[in-house]
Amino acid sequence: MSTPSQASGVPAMSFMDPKVVMSIRSLELRAKVVVEGFRTGLNKSPRHGFSVEFSEYRQYAQGDDPRFLDWKLYARTDRSYIRLFEDETNLRCYIVADFSRSMSFGSLDYTKHDYGRTIAASLAWLLNRQGDAVGLTLFDERVQMVVPARYRLGQLRRIMVTLEEPTSGRETNPEHALEHAARRLNKRGFVVLISDLLAPVDQFEAGLKLLRGCGHDVVVFQVLDPVELDLKIDGPRLFEDLETGQKIYADPNDASETFVQRITEHNDAVRAVCEKLGAAFVRTVTNEPLELTLSGFLHARRSRR
Amino acid sequence: MDFLAPMFAAIGVAAASIPVVLHMLRRAPTQNMPFSIVKFLKPSRPKLTKRSNIEHWPLMLLRILALVLIGLAFARPFLREVIPLDLQDDVVQSVTILVDKSASMRRDGIYEKVQQTIRETVNELGDQDLLSVAVFSNTSRTLLSRERWATASDDEQAAMVEGVVENYEPDWMATDTGTAMRMAADELAQESKDRRKVKARRLVLITDFQRGSDLDELKSGNWPANVDVELKAIEPTNKGNVGVTFVNDRRADRIRVRVASAGDSVQQEFTLQPFDVSGAAVREQIKVTVAPGQRRSLILPAADPQAGKTIAGVELQGDEHPFDNVIDLPEVENPIVKVAHIGPAERNDPESMRYYLQRVLDGNVERDVQLIDLVQDGGVVLPIPMDVKFAVVTDSVPPGLLNSVSEFLDRSGTLLVAPPSVDAVLSLKKFLPGTLDVTEADVDEYAMLGKIDFEHPLFSTFSDARFADFSSIKFWQHRNLVLPHINQTNIRQVGGNTTPVSDQADVSQSLSEIKTAIGSSVEDRQDGNCFVVAKFDSGQPAIVEVTTEENGRIVLFATGWHPTDSQWALSTRFPPLLTRILSLASPAQKDQIRQTVGDVIRPGQLVSSEEWAVTAPDGTSVRWDQSPSERTVAAGLVNDGGDDDPSPQAPTRPANGQNTVTLDQPGRFTVTGKTDDGEYSVSLIAGLSASESRTEMLPLGQLQVLGIGVKSDVEAQLEAENSSAEEINKGQLSANDLERKQKWWRWLLLAGLGCLVLESVWASAIERRQAAEAA
Numbered sequence A: 001m002s003t004p005s006q007a008s009g010v011p012a013m014s015f016m017d018p019k020v021v022m023s024i025r026s027l028e029l030r031a032k033v034v035v036e037g038f039r040t041g042l043n044k045s046p047r048h049g050f051s052v053e054f055s056e057y058r059q060y061a062q063g064d065d066p067r068f069l070d071w072k073l074y075a076r077t078d079r080s081y082i083r084l085f086e087d088e089t090n091l092r093c094y095i096v097a098d099f100s101r102s103m104s105f106g107s108l109d110y111t112k113h114d115y116g117r118t119i120a121a122s123l124a125w126l127l128n129r130q131g132d133a134v135g136l137t138l139f140d141e142r143v144q145m146v147v148p149a150r151y152r153l154g155q156l157r158r159i160m161v162t163l164e165e166p167t168s169g170r171e172t173n174p175e176h177a178l179e180h181a182a183r184r185l186n187k188r189g190f191v192v193l194i195s196d197l198l199a200p201v202d203q204f205e206a207g208l209k210l211l212r213g214c215g216h217d218v219v220v221f222q223v224l225d226p227v228e229l230d231l232k233i234d235g236p237r238l239f240e241d242l243e244t245g246q247k248i249y250a251d252p253n254d255a256s257e258t259f260v261q262r263i264t265e266h267n268d269a270v271r272a273v274c275e276k277l278g279a280a281f282v283r284t285v286t287n288e289p290l291e292l293t294l295s296g297f298l299h300a301r302r303s304r305r
Numbered sequence B: 001m002d003f004l005a006p007m008f009a010a011i012g013v014a015a016a017s018i019p020v021v022l023h024m025l026r027r028a029p030t031q032n033m034p035f036s037i038v039k040f041l042k043p044s045r046p047k048l049t050k051r052s053n054i055e056h057w058p059l060m061l062l063r064i065l066a067l068v069l070i071g072l073a074f075a076r077p078f079l080r081e082v083i084p085l086d087l088q089d090d091v092v093q094s095v096t097i098l099v100d101k102s103a104s105m106r107r108d109g110i111y112e113k114v115q116q117t118i119r120e121t122v123n124e125l126g127d128q129d130l131l132s133v134a135v136f137s138n139t140s141r142t143l144l145s146r147e148r149w150a151t152a153s154d155d156e157q158a159a160m161v162e163g164v165v166e167n168y169e170p171d172w173m174a175t176d177t178g179t180a181m182r183m184a185a186d187e188l189a190q191e192s193k194d195r196r197k198v199k200a201r202r203l204v205l206i207t208d209f210q211r212g213s214d215l216d217e218l219k220s221g222n223w224p225a226n227v228d229v230e231l232k233a234i235e236p237t238n239k240g241n242v243g244v245t246f247v248n249d250r251r252a253d254r255i256r257v258r259v260a261s262a263g264d265s266v267q268q269e270f271t272l273q274p275f276d277v278s279g280a281a282v283r284e285q286i287k288v289t290v291a292p293g294q295r296r297s298l299i300l301p302a303a304d305p306q307a308g309k310t311i312a313g314v315e316l317q318g319d320e321h322p323f324d325n326v327i328d329l330p331e332v333e334n335p336i337v338k339v340a341h342i343g344p345a346e347r348n349d350p351e352s353m354r355y356y357l358q359r360v361l362d363g364n365v366e367r368d369v370q371l372i373d374l375v376q377d378g379g380v381v382l383p384i385p386m387d388v389k390f391a392v393v394t395d396s397v398p399p400g401l402l403n404s405v406s407e408f409l410d411r412s413g414t415l416l417v418a419p420p421s422v423d424a425v426l427s428l429k430k431f432l433p434g435t436l437d438v439t440e441a442d443v444d445e446y447a448m449l450g451k452i453d454f455e456h457p458l459f460s461t462f463s464d465a466r467f468a469d470f471s472s473i474k475f476w477q478h479r480n481l482v483l484p485h486i487n488q489t490n491i492r493q494v495g496g497n498t499t500p501v502s503d504q505a506d507v508s509q510s511l512s513e514i515k516t517a518i519g520s521s522v523e524d525r526q527d528g529n530c531f532v533v534a535k536f537d538s539g540q541p542a543i544v545e546v547t548t549e550e551n552g553r554i555v556l557f558a559t560g561w562h563p564t565d566s567q568w569a570l571s572t573r574f575p576p577l578l579t580r581i582l583s584l585a586s587p588a589q590k591d592q593i594r595q596t597v598g599d600v601i602r603p604g605q606l607v608s609s610e611e612w613a614v615t616a617p618d619g620t621s622v623r624w625d626q627s628p629s630e631r632t633v634a635a636g637l638v639n640d641g642g643d644d645d646p647s648p649q650a651p652t653r654p655a656n657g658q659n660t661v662t663l664d665q666p667g668r669f670t671v672t673g674k675t676d677d678g679e680y681s682v683s684l685i686a687g688l689s690a691s692e693s694r695t696e697m698l699p700l701g702q703l704q705v706l707g708i709g710v711k712s713d714v715e716a717q718l719e720a721e722n723s724s725a726e727e728i729n730k731g732q733l734s735a736n737d738l739e740r741k742q743k744w745w746r747w748l749l750l751a752g753l754g755c756l757v758l759e760s761v762w763a764s765a766i767e768r769r770q771a772a773e774a775a
Helices: A004-008 A018-022 A027-035 A071-077 A112-129 A155-163 A174-184 A201-213 A252-277 A290-304 B006-024 B057-074 B110-123 B146-151 B154-167 B177-194 B353-362 B399-410 B422-426 B511-519 B574-585 B603-607 B713-731 B735-742 B744-774
Strands: A048-059 A081-086 A092-098 A133-139 A143-150 A190-195 A217-224 A237-241 A247-250 A280-285 B032-035 B092-100 B130-136 B140-144 B198-207 B227-233 B242-247 B256-261 B269-275 B286-289 B295-299 B313-317 B326-328 B336-342 B368-373 B390-393 B414-417 B437-440 B449-452 B479-482 B490-493 B498-500 B529-536 B541-547 B553-557 B592-596 B612-615 B621-624 B667-675 B678-687
Touching (some): A018 A112, A027 A112, A112 A290, A133 A155, A133 A174, A201 A252, B130 B154, B130 B177, B256 B269, B414 B574, B422 B479
Parallel strands (some): A217 A280, B336 B368
Antiparallel strands (some): A237 A247, B269 B286, B449 B490, B541 B553
């Protein structure tokens, strides 16, 4: 399992303690703090459009619009080529954030929900400053709220306000949210999924498959609490599931081994699905610096190109 | 050490083990932790923990001690010690016997039982005991005070008790048991403070304890803790009762009554019999079916005024307890006043008197007046209808009508005679003084009214100088009414000041002389009375009033008001004069007032007079005038209460000059006041309180529900049976007295609470220390 710090190769101690970042009440300010130093330039649009700035030729294929045929070239070469131009629009990105009740767990001073929405806010802020159209989708077992991807005045503010929503729902099902994002993106775009991905892997896989099938780039952030990886808790407890309400009496001393084995298998399965479908995967633990998470994101993006 | 309630001691000791058991209890850790992926957890078997070591012994002991002490306090401990009773030998009990004398106590069998119960209660008293006897209905009154009892010898005490028993008689009032009990208890409690010897206070309530008893007063405030109540409920020979009450109906021409059956009634079929003023049955009986505990209201069929029968009351028959079975009813007011006319029935002849009479009566805005012609075309003569109280004669009365006129006068009717000729007067000579001689007057040009008695009711409304001028009315001709002996005391000249005319020989005779003069020649009207109300300027009588023995009245004019005789009908004085005569003859009945027995009235206000008299249904009367020395009071009407003397009290004159009368019996009261216009009467109909008809007995526990410790007869009997066991301990104080004297429970309770406070302080200190160590 690769963490962002390992992926970026930057020592973790040089970043701001996430506890300090999370203590900032304003989500927008928090995002600004995290993103500071990461504005590394505009993303190149992932697709070619039809614009004034020529990009390259491509051989005509059945189904292409004949309006873009280069007739002069056809006259010269007797071959059908289509002129491709640099797309005028920047990146269209949808941040799909998990707001299910399982995200409200946190063994630290803050929850996975706080951490995840800080990532979402930071990414939104970063992309908006780059001139990209950013949208937001909140989901639990179904899609709860949608902010359509736009690049306009107030869009960032709308996203920030939407991210203030509390957790809800009795289940986590990213499939619907990913399907919804696929329907929203009529052009090839970019989808960032932020979730603990503790739902069944097949649901997640179905949604991801649809997105990738549409040609969208996908980056998956799996947000986990440290306890969710090692179950280091003192003494036996009556554990109550945040979503289903199921109660199980367990002694971590006895149950940790099995737990670690099961969570590791689950996480490996998630990673394997991402790799299989060509989606970038970043696992982040809530005690890690947020900057590292963003570095991991950029690293994953860079590696995708 | 003994306990009054040892069970609480056992409970306290048992409760002492609770802290230990709670401490030793095996329990599983139940620390909850919300978690996100419970499905990956492998369930463990819950581990029970058992704490066998007590960490804080002092705390544990304090808790145990507190529970034990509180338990002991509730057990009411005391130490047996011998206190000779001779130190307490001056203990006496103070007893108040409160006897119900409300209307419901009039039921059969109750009277004798009440007397017997009073005697039995008095016989149970010791030599030193103090006794007070009071009776109550809607108010209470002390018949025998403790002071009189304490100072009386044995013989005198026996005589006093016998006097109370013999004089006991139920009245007609409602029952206010609550107020009577409260007053008696307060007096009893106050008594106990004054007399240190008194150790037991007992209120013996002798009553039928009917559902209609008002116990509201007992719902507020606390009952004195040192006053015990012993309820001696008296039952009638036969249970059940049905009562009839009047119900106000907005429609004036209806009489509605309500028949209410008590819950313990057996019979359901009854009859209602209306009766008239004389008590004779009117119309047929009405069958009524009322189930026990139910009420039913019904409208009585209208009486037949034509037949002279009006419903004055109604009696319920078929009930075994008649005390609430007869009610008087207000007379139904006839909305139309009928006036009979004896004379030519020509309606549109302006030369006839009827023409003007019709117009005056039509202009009466207060009431609708119907003029009935008794002499029809073709010589047909009708009798004067029974509901007519005012008749006008404008011509000779046919001989066939004389009997009817006689009956009319017997019914207190008023006959106005305006003779157009001498014959018209002579046709009525039978009803006039025998000495009266009538001739046609010799009038020189015209005559005027010379002297009028403005103090007479006929002219009292004109007594003000602005209206007293009758000089403009000219009489062309009139009859000369010659009365050799006439009573006339104070006649004022028309338009002038009052002039005593006692010097005139023809008007100075006394009333008795007049009666003698009239009686010598009139067969049927020997006690008649004759007044000259007005005279012509020639000195001859113009208006004469003759009253008969049965309050019938003849107003005899010496002339007619038609144009042939005079200008009277055209005068502005004529309509008010006729209207005045009509209102005196047929007064409006609006002054019938419904009251309930027990209500206190101010007769002076009712009749607007300082001089009044109240006549009760049984014929007794109370009279009041301006001079206190002249007042006369009849027994039974006025009840000022609050005195040892059971006889009724004469009314006392309050500062404002008014006085009150209590309506103490059901029936029709008449308040008569003397005013300048004469006598004015108001009829009051007092009905029994409806609550008195609800005679089913209240549950005996009703007083206990209200927080009053009551011993019913059964409990008292059981107590008497157990008294032999108490005789054993007669040599010393009882356990109750010992405990009450020692009062150990207070100290134990205080110590227990102290332990709890100490434990709380100690435990919180330990907790704080542990928290500090953990931090």
